[in-house]
Amino acid sequence: MANTPQAKKRIRRNSARTLINKNRVSRIRTLVKKVENAVAAGDKAAATAALAAAQPEMARGVAKGVLHKNTVARKYSRLTKSVNAIA
Structure with missing residues (x-):
């Protein structure tokens, strides 16, 4: 202890930041799912x-340090590619 x-x-502080970070990641996942849908x-x-x-x-x-920059770059790339592939 x-x-x-x-x-x-x-x-x-860690418990407060954990809550904020979870909300941020959740919001990002929701927005990514909207694009995919x-x-x-x-x-x-x-x-x-x-x-x-x-x-x-x-x-x-x-x-904010919640996600790694390469992870986000990869997601940007894949999402953009899939959006541009729509006829």
């Missing part, structure tokens, strides 16, 4: 709009 005041504070439905306009909404949120995830 934590003995020092600083260690106790870190425990409090629009692509599956073949709706290019909806897919493009969903991708435009997902990209900044994914970039914020990288900036």
Whole structure:
């Protein structure tokens, strides 16, 4: 168990940050699923709009240290490729 005041504070902060980070990742996953669903439905306009909404949120995830930059770059690439493949 934590003995020092600083260690106790870190425990409090970690639990608060964990909640924030989980919410951020959940929001990103939801936005990515919206893009994938629009692509599956073949709706290019909806897919493009969903991708435009997902990209900044994914970039914020990288900036906040929630996701790795290469993971997000790979997802950007694959999502963009799938949206552009819609006839």
